[in-house]
Amino acid sequence: MKKHKPNKITAGDVILTVLVVIASFASMVLIARATAGGKGSTAVIEVNTKKVLRIELSADQPEKTYTVRGMLGPSTVEVEKGRARMLTSTCRDKICVGTGWVDAPGKEIVCLPNRVVIRITGERKPGRVDTVTE
Amino acid sequence: MGTRRVTNLALLVSIGLVLSIIESTFPPLLPLPGAKLGLANIATVIALYLFGPSMALEVTVLRCLIGGLLRGSVIGLFLSFSGGLVSTLVMIALYILLRRQLSIIGVSVAGAVTHNATQLAVAFLLVGHATLFNYLPYLTLIAVPTGLFVGFCSRRVSNSLEGLSLAVR
Numbered sequence: 001m002k003k004h005k006p007n008k009i010t011a012g013d014v015i016l017t018v019l020v021v022i023a024s025f026a027s028m029v030l031i032a033r034a035t036a037g038g039k040g041s042t043a044v045i046e047v048n049t050k051k052v053l054r055i056e057l058s059a060d061q062p063e064k065t066y067t068v069r070g071m072l073g074p075s076t077v078e079v080e081k082g083r084a085r086m087l088t089s090t091c092r093d094k095i096c097v098g099t100g101w102v103d104a105p106g107k108e109i110v111c112l113p114n115r116v117v118i119r120i121t122g123e124r125k126p127g128r129v130d131t132v133t134e
Numbered sequence: 135m136g137t138r139r140v141t142n143l144a145l146l147v148s149i150g151l152v153l154s155i156i157e158s159t160f161p162p163l164l165p166l167p168g169a170k171l172g173l174a175n176i177a178t179v180i181a182l183y184l185f186g187p188s189m190a191l192e193v194t195v196l197r198c199l200i201g202g203l204l205r206g207s208v209i210g211l212f213l214s215f216s217g218g219l220v221s222t223l224v225m226i227a228l229y230i231l232l233r234r235q236l237s238i239i240g241v242s243v244a245g246a247v248t249h250n251a252t253q254l255a256v257a258f259l260l261v262g263h264a265t266l267f268n269y270l271p272y273l274t275l276i277a278v279p280t281g282l283f284v285g286f287c288s289r290r291v292s293n294s295l296e297g298l299s300l301a302v303r
Contacts, residue, residue, distance in 0.1 A: 007289050012235030013243070017278055020247055024275035031268050 041105060041122020043084040045077055048115040057082045057103075057120070070114030077118055084118050086111060142185060143192055150177030150197035151204070169276045172246055172284055174201070178222055179242050179288035184295055187226040194222040209260065216256045221249035238292065239285035246281030247274050 045053040045068055052068055055077075063080040065087060073090030083103035086096040089111050096111035096118075108119040154174035162169070174197060182190035198218040202211025225245040228236055236244070250273040258266045 007238055007293055009239055010235060010237045012232060013237050013240030016236065016240045017243055017282070020243065020274055020278055024271040024278075027271040028275075031271065 042120070043077075043079060044119045044121055046117040046119065047071075049117075053077075055079050055084070057084070057122075068116060070111065070116045072114045075111060075114055075116045084120065085109065086116070086118060089114055089116065139185075139189075143189065143196070146177045146181045146185075146189070146193045147196045147200065149180075150174040150193060151201055153177065154197075154201055155204075164276065169250075169273065169280075171280050172249060173287075175218075175221070175242070175245060175249070175284050176288050176291070178218070179225070179238060179245065179284060180291050180295070182222075182225060182229055182241070183238055183288065183292045187229065190222055190226060194218045212260070213253045213256055217249040217253040220252040221245040224248040237285075238289050239282060242285030242288060243278060243281035246277035246284060250274060250277045 041057060043055040043057055044051055045055070045066070047068055047070055053066060055066065057079065059082045061080060061082065063078065066077045066079065067074050068077065069075075070090060075089045075091075075096075076087040078085050078087040083101045085101045086099065086109050089096050091111055091113035093113075096109050096114075096116065099109045102109055102118065102120050105120050105122045108117055110117050151174070153176060157171055157173045160171070177197060178190050178194045181193040195215075195218075198211070198215040202208075202214060205211075222245070225241050225248075228241050228244050232240075251270065254266060254270055254273055258264065
């Protein structure tokens with residue numbers, strides 16, 4: 001086998017390393033962008049089991065309120081930064097208001113007296129792994 | 135296969151196994167599964183540069199199989215075997231094709247990156263969560279310093295051994 005001197009750092013080494021670092025950071029940014037909106041995806045508002053409103057959720061959305069008519073009276077839903085809450089409600093004990101913010105798919109706020117439900121639907125939160133064994 | 139070659143192979147495999155046992159006593163570098171130093175890869179890189187591609191492949195296969203049996207985890211064996219095999223093949227390819235352009239350091243970095251990427255791909259096949267790939271950039275990024283470290287260690291060793299008759303095939 002012919003002798004070669006493979007041990008001096010070459011320009012190729014530097015280029016390869018820098019490329020890997022750049023590609024890694026670039027894909028981190030891309031993934032962060034792609035999954036930011038996927039945090040909750042959609043807030044579905046139901047009145048008396050009927051869907052009345054679908055609100056797309058995204059991480060950078062500004063605060064906005066929506067009002068729906070429930071069985072007893074109006075309920076106000078506030079949406080911001082990929083999460084939703086019951087701001088006001090025409091019901092006696094305000095359990096729905098006390099529930100606070102919901103942001104993860106599968107979470108919901110239920111106002112039984114006023115028959116208003118806020119439900120978050122969509123993809124499960126990305127990057128959440130229960131456990132990994134090695 | 136001559137006695138000398140068998141002996142060298144056994145030595146390199148042992149070096150790799152001992153290094154991975156030593157490494158397993160270290161606390162995890164980062165709270166990220168798969169973010170390992172990859173010390174055992176030193177054995178493969180040395181084998182590649184001192185004895186050539188076939189020796190490197192043999193060292194990796196034996197090291198992963200025996201290491202997997204020692205640790206007793208089938209999934210671990212799959213992960214390390216696939217990662218080791220693919221990264222060794224990539225290192226061999228670069229060693230042959232880009233001999234001028236890449237030194238032992240660059241080859242080692244490429245090996246570390248492909249090792250981590252392959253392990254993640256296999257983990258995906260086993261678990262089936264596409265969201266696992268969100269880890270990919272973190273794993274490739276962490277592979278850069280670990281690959282550099284392994285590369286510098288291997289360079290040190292292979293520089294010292296190159297002149298010895300031990301390394302002559």
